Amino acid sequence: MNFSTVIEYINSILWGPPMLILLVGTGVLFTIRLKGLQVRQFKRAFKQTFGGLFKKGDRADADGMSSFQALATAIAAQVGTGNIAGVATAVASGGPGAVFWMWISGFFGMGTIFAEAILAQLHTERKDGEVTGGPAYYIKKGLGSKLLASIFAVLLIIALGFMGNMVQSSSIAEATYTAFGMPKFLTGIIIAVIVGLIVIGGVARIASFTEKIVPIMVTFYIIGSLTIIFMHYEMILPAFQMIFQEAFKSSAVAGGVVGVSIKEAMRYGVARGLFSNEAGMGSTPHAHAVAKVKHPGEQGLTAMIGVVIDTGVVCTMTALVILTTDAFSSGLFGTQLTQAGFSAGFGSFGVTFIAICLFFFAISTIISWYYFAEANIKFLFGKKGVMPYQILVLIFIVFGTSMTAEIVWELADVFNGLMVIPNLIALLGLGSLVVKVTKDYEENFLLNNPATYTTDHHKKN
Known part of the structure; x- marks a missing residue:
C-alpha cells in the first residue's frame, strides 16, 4: 500500500458520515438555536458589509483592523484555489451533485461561522502589544481547556501554514506551467518572495493588501465566469438540473452502486465546501476576532457574507462554467x-485567465493563512516563534510546487478534518453563550442607539 493510498483511506474514514453529520449538524443546530439568523438578518448583514464600502476605513494597527478589512482578510483565505481547483475536484470526483451539497454546507455554515466570529470577538488577548484571537483562545478561555486549545493550534499551523499553503502553491504552479511553460519550482520561489515581502510588514500591511486586492480579484473572476456562462446560455438550465438531479442519483459517479454516488457527492461537496468557505474549520475567526466593532454581533453578520461570496457566488461560477461548457466530460481533474471550461469560451486565453486568477487567489490565501497560523504560533511560543515559522512557511510554499495536485489535496483534507474537531467541540460547548450574545445584539444593541452602544463588558482582554 503506497503513501497516496494510505492518505485516501484515512480521508475515507475522516470525511465519512460521522464528520459530515458533525460538521453540517453543527450548522443546523446553530440555525435552529439562532432561529434562522442567516435568513432573518441577511438584509442587515448585506447592508452593513457593503454600505460603507467606499468610505475610507481605519488603518490596521496593534488594536486590530476595521470590520471590512477583517472580512477581506477572511475572504482572501476563503477565495483561493478551492474555488477553482477545489470545485473542479468536487465535480470530477463526486459528480455535478457535489455542488448541491456544497451549497447546503454553505447555507448551514453561515450559522456556524456566525458563532465562530461571536466567540472570537469575545475571547481576545493582547500578545506582545497586539490584539489577537481565534479558536485556540476561545477554547482556552471559554472551555477552560489549554490542552485542547494547544492541540487545535498545532493542527491549524500544520493544516494552513504548511499543508494548506502547499495546495495553493501546487495549484498556481500547475496553472502557470500550463499557461506559460514556467518551471514550477521558479513559480514557487516567486510566490515565496512576494509573500515574504508582505507578511514582514505585519498586520497593517496584510490588512492593507487584502482590502485592496480581494474586491478586484473577485470582481474580475465573476465577470469572466459570467461571460463564459452566458456564451453558453442554452446550457444554464440543464446545468442546474444536473446539479439537483445528480445530488441524489446513483449515476452521479460512473459505475457506482446505489448509494455510493450520493455518499461521494456529499463527501466531496462538503469537504471542498469546507476547504473553500472554511465555516467550522476555525480559520477565519482569527480575522474576525480583531475587527473593531461595537458589538460582536456586527462581525458575526459580516462573517456570514464571506460564506455567501465564497460558496454562493464564486464557487457557483466555477461549477457553472464547467457544466455549461461540458468540460465536465473531458476527464480532466482540478485546475486543468x-x-x-474557460478555454471553451475564451480559447487559448482561457488558460491564461485562470492562471492569472489563481495567482492572485493563491497569494491572498497564503497571506491570510499565514496570518491565521501566526496567531497560533504566538499562542504556543510567543513572538520568538514567529521568525522560524516564517522561514518554514516559505520553504513549504516552494516545496509544494513539486507535489501532484491529487496528493496535496488529500493531505490538506486530512489536516483540515482533524482541525475541525476541537473547534466544533468548542462551538457546541459554548453554544449557549453565542445565543445569549445574539439575543443581546438583537434585543438591546439594535433597539437602542448603536452609535453610542459599547460592549467592552463582553470583551475578556
Whole structure:
C-alpha cells in the first residue's frame, strides 16, 4: 500500500458520515438555536458589509483592523484555489451533485461561522502589544481547556501554514506551467518572495493588501465566469438540473452502486465546501476576532457574507462554467478541468485567465493563512516563534510546487478534518453563550442607539 493510498483511506474514514453529520449538524443546530439568523438578518448583514464600502476605513494597527478589512482578510483565505481547483475536484470526483451539497454546507455554515466570529470577538488577548484571537483562545478561555486549545493550534499551523499553503502553491504552479511553460519550482520561489515581502510588514500591511486586492480579484473572476456562462446560455438550465438531479442519483459517479454516488457527492461537496468557505474549520475567526466593532454581533453578520461570496457566488461560477461548457466530460481533474471550461469560451486565453486568477487567489490565501497560523504560533511560543515559522512557511510554499495536485489535496483534507474537531467541540460547548450574545445584539444593541452602544463588558482582554 503506497503513501497516496494510505492518505485516501484515512480521508475515507475522516470525511465519512460521522464528520459530515458533525460538521453540517453543527450548522443546523446553530440555525435552529439562532432561529434562522442567516435568513432573518441577511438584509442587515448585506447592508452593513457593503454600505460603507467606499468610505475610507481605519488603518490596521496593534488594536486590530476595521470590520471590512477583517472580512477581506477572511475572504482572501476563503477565495483561493478551492474555488477553482477545489470545485473542479468536487465535480470530477463526486459528480455535478457535489455542488448541491456544497451549497447546503454553505447555507448551514453561515450559522456556524456566525458563532465562530461571536466567540472570537469575545475571547481576545493582547500578545506582545497586539490584539489577537481565534479558536485556540476561545477554547482556552471559554472551555477552560489549554490542552485542547494547544492541540487545535498545532493542527491549524500544520493544516494552513504548511499543508494548506502547499495546495495553493501546487495549484498556481500547475496553472502557470500550463499557461506559460514556467518551471514550477521558479513559480514557487516567486510566490515565496512576494509573500515574504508582505507578511514582514505585519498586520497593517496584510490588512492593507487584502482590502485592496480581494474586491478586484473577485470582481474580475465573476465577470469572466459570467461571460463564459452566458456564451453558453442554452446550457444554464440543464446545468442546474444536473446539479439537483445528480445530488441524489446513483449515476452521479460512473459505475457506482446505489448509494455510493450520493455518499461521494456529499463527501466531496462538503469537504471542498469546507476547504473553500472554511465555516467550522476555525480559520477565519482569527480575522474576525480583531475587527473593531461595537458589538460582536456586527462581525458575526459580516462573517456570514464571506460564506455567501465564497460558496454562493464564486464557487457557483466555477461549477457553472464547467457544466455549461461540458468540460465536465473531458476527464480532466482540478485546475486543468476549470481551464478547459474557460478555454471553451475564451480559447487559448482561457488558460491564461485562470492562471492569472489563481495567482492572485493563491497569494491572498497564503497571506491570510499565514496570518491565521501566526496567531497560533504566538499562542504556543510567543513572538520568538514567529521568525522560524516564517522561514518554514516559505520553504513549504516552494516545496509544494513539486507535489501532484491529487496528493496535496488529500493531505490538506486530512489536516483540515482533524482541525475541525476541537473547534466544533468548542462551538457546541459554548453554544449557549453565542445565543445569549445574539439575543443581546438583537434585543438591546439594535433597539437602542448603536452609535453610542459599547460592549467592552463582553470583551475578556
